[in-house]
Amino acid sequence: xxxxxxxxxxxxxxxxxxxxxxxxxxxxxxxxxxxxxxxxxxxxxxxxxxxxxxxxxxxxxxxxxxxxxxxxxxxxxxxxxxxxxxxxxxxxxxxxxxxxxxxxxxxxxxxxxxxxxxxxxxxxxxxxxxxxxxxxxxxxxxxxxxxxxxxxxxxxxxxxxxxxxxxxxxxxxxxxxxxxxxxxxxxxxxxxxxxxxxxxxxxxxxxxxxxxxxxxxxxxxxxxxxxxxxxxxxxxxxxxxxxxxxxxxxxxxx
Ligand code: GLY
Numbered sequence: 001x002x003x004x005x006x007x008x009x010x011x012x013x014x015x016x017x018x019x020x021x022x023x024x025x026x027x028x029x030x031x032x033x034x035x036x037x038x039x040x041x042x043x044x045x046x047x048x049x050x051x052x053x054x055x056x057x058x059x060x061x062x063x064x065x066x067x068x069x070x071x072x073x074x075x076x077x078x079x080x081x082x083x084x085x086x087x088x089x090x091x092x093x094x095x096x097x098x099x100x101x102x103x104x105x106x107x108x109x110x111x112x113x114x115x116x117x118x119x120x121x122x123x124x125x126x127x128x129x130x131x132x133x134x135x136x137x138x139x140x141x142x143x144x145x146x147x148x149x150x151x152x153x154x155x156x157x158x159x160x161x162x163x164x165x166x167x168x169x170x171x172x173x174x175x176x177x178x179x180x181x182x183x184x185x186x187x188x189x190x191x192x193x194x195x196x197x198x199x200x201x202x203x204x205x206x207x208x209x210x211x212x213x214x215x216x217x218x219x220x221x222x223x224x225x226x227x228x229x230x231x232x233x234x235x236x237x238x239x240x241x242x243x244x245x246x247x248x249x250x251x252x253x254x
Contacts, residue, residue, distance in 0.1 A: 001209050005048045006096065006252040010036055010063040011055035017243040018061055018083055020161070024242040032239040036063065039213075039250055042235045046208035048253070053096065059089045063240070064249040067114040067132075068093045070125075070141070071254040074148035075103035077141060082112035082132030105144045113137030116162030116249050121169050125152040126186070128163025155186055164248050166200070170207040174228050176221075178203035193224050204246030208253065215247050 010032045017027070043050050056062040061083070068089045070077040076097045078090050098104055107113055117128035118141070125145055127138045135154070142152035158180045160166045167187075168176040175190035178200045182192075195203045202218035205225070212225050216236040225232050237247050 002046075002048055002253045004254050005043045005050045006053065006065055007036070007040060007043075007050060007250060008053040008063050008065050009033070009055045011057040011060070013057045013060040014063065014239075014243070016060040017245075018085065019243045021242055021244060027239040027242045032063075035236050035239050036250070038235050039237065039247070042213050042233050043208065043251060043253075045233060046211050046213070048208065050251075051096075053092075056089070056092060059086065061086050061243065061245075062089045062092075064116075064243075064245050065093065065252050066249040067116050069097060069252055070115055070118050071097070071101070071252050072120070072125075072145070072148065072150060073123075073254075074150065075105055075144065076101040077105045077144055078107065079113045079115055079141075080107040080109065080111055080137060081114050082130070082134065082137075083114075086114075103148070105147075107137055107140050110134070111137035111140045113141055114162065115252075116164050116246065117157075119163055119167055119169055123150045125150065126163060126167075127152050127154050128157045129154050130157040130160075130162060132162065153186075155184070161244050162246065162249075164204050165246060166203050168203060168205045168207070168248070170205075170212055170225070170228070170230065176203050176205060176225070191228070193228055195221055195224070201241055201246075204248050206248050206251075206253070213247060215241070 114132040117133040119126040178195040199218040202221035205214040211231040216234040
């Protein structure tokens with residue numbers, strides 16, 4: 001069960017965030033604020049106490065708080081983003097987490113790792129090797145996880161930005177899979193909820209206390225997750241999609 005979440009309100013600088021999307025256009029600040037509030041409401045509906053951080057204009061992508069830390073039951077780890085423009089986001093999140101957790105660990109250069117590349121499955125963590133997460137970052141985090149009686153393993157990504165762009169673990173052995181992860185032997189022991197390519201954005205969704213929050217507008221994903229026995233809550237995150245941001249990236253849950 002999760003009891004808390006940390007989110008950060010988008011700043012006006014969100015229009016300058018990183019994006020590979022050629023067709024979706026720039027995010028609209030006012031719409032992003034409305035959608036962000038709906039996202040907070042969805043987390044609250046799932047029973048979480050949501051701590052909302054002030055916008056940080058200096059870092060356009062800083063609303064994607066999941067990328068800069070990993071909170072485990074035994075420790076919190078400050079990551080080191082692979083995107084140079086995001087590196088400075090870690091200082092404020094370290095300050096915030098130090099007020100809440102005793103065991104704080106830090107990823108050091110030359111390691112890079114972003115939280116979107118880390119998928120928790122019980123006390124094991126799958127780590128995607130991507131353009132943002134390198135082998136040294138993965139090595140450091142696996143060492144830290146072992147120190148706190150947890151484990152990690154790596155998987156190389158071919159196409160997607162982050163591991164959780166195409167995978168989401170919904171507890172109870174249920175795994176949402178899409179694109180390059182379909183038929184991957186690393187995940188054959190899980191009950192796979194396969195997502196069609198035309199709804200791939202919704203492969204990034206989050207389990208929160210028996211409910212699953214998914215992006216609005218993906219009927220096949222909604223139906224398949226409902227068929228697996230979950231209550232589904234939809235929330236519109238289309239302004240964040242314009243920056244390649246997944247729904248999970250908007251919060252740290254613990
Ligand atoms: N715009 C989110 C990211 O690329 O990190």
